[in-house]
Amino acid sequence: MIINESDLKDTDYKISKIFNKKIYSFSELLNDMASNEYSRLENYYKDKFEFIKFKDEEVIVENSNKDKFIVFGKNSNGFFTVNKNKEIWLIPFHYSDIQEPLFINSSLHQFRCCYCLLLSVLFYALGKGIDKENAQLKLARSFEEDILKIDNRSVHSLFYRNYIFAIENAELPTHFTPMDYITTGRHFIPQ
Structure with missing residues (x-):
């Protein structure tokens, strides 16, 4: 479930x-x-x-x-x-x-389309990297424009605004966090 x-x-x-x-x-x-x-x-x-x-x-x-x-x-x-x-x-x-x-x-259809675009940005960042500020801004604008074409109401949503901000600042969730290591027993916090 x-x-x-x-x-x-x-x-x-x-x-x-x-x-x-x-x-x-x-x-x-x-x-x-x-x-x-x-x-x-x-x-x-x-x-x-x-x-x-x-x-x-x-x-x-x-x-x-x-x-x-x-x-x-x-x-x-x-x-x-x-x-x-x-x-x-x-x-x-x-x-x-x-x-x-x-x-x-x-x-739901529009969500699926926008979510797939989000995944494409994440995998693009993993495959090609977006370490230059110019590339980050260009990718963020492209993502925002694509979402706007699919569902013009959604681009104002805090959900997508947060991802646009993350793209602009190269803070995309493309790797594990420290919590992923802790919760899987691969790191411990000393007492």
Whole structure:
């Protein structure tokens, strides 16, 4: 399951529904293969992005106002949701630096497109490097323009603004952090 009750601890959300694994007929399988946006979302562990792959892996959460959200992924700050208007929001975990839900995109399709562009920037930086300030700014502007073409509302989102800032300042999540070493037992903090 992509999230559990401990992930929701000290938040205003609780799990209201989970689904059983679906067994597909061959024609259903073919239809799902063509339309499944989740199957196109790749996990990126260096920034703690993790997504479901099938619709039956969705988790429905609701808040105290009885607003329901479909959870389809998470990162280190919170969980990715679809609201009743089909918009994509990041709802923060209790330990996140983010205090309020963040609008990300106007639809799941637009999120997938923008997220794939973000991954392409990360892999470009890994493959080619962007150590010159001029190259960083050019890459940041290109990323911003591409997102604007996909979903003009999303470029103003703090979610993408943070990545644009990270590109400009060569602070992209392209390597492990000290916490990755500590949590995997590869370093210890002396007492």
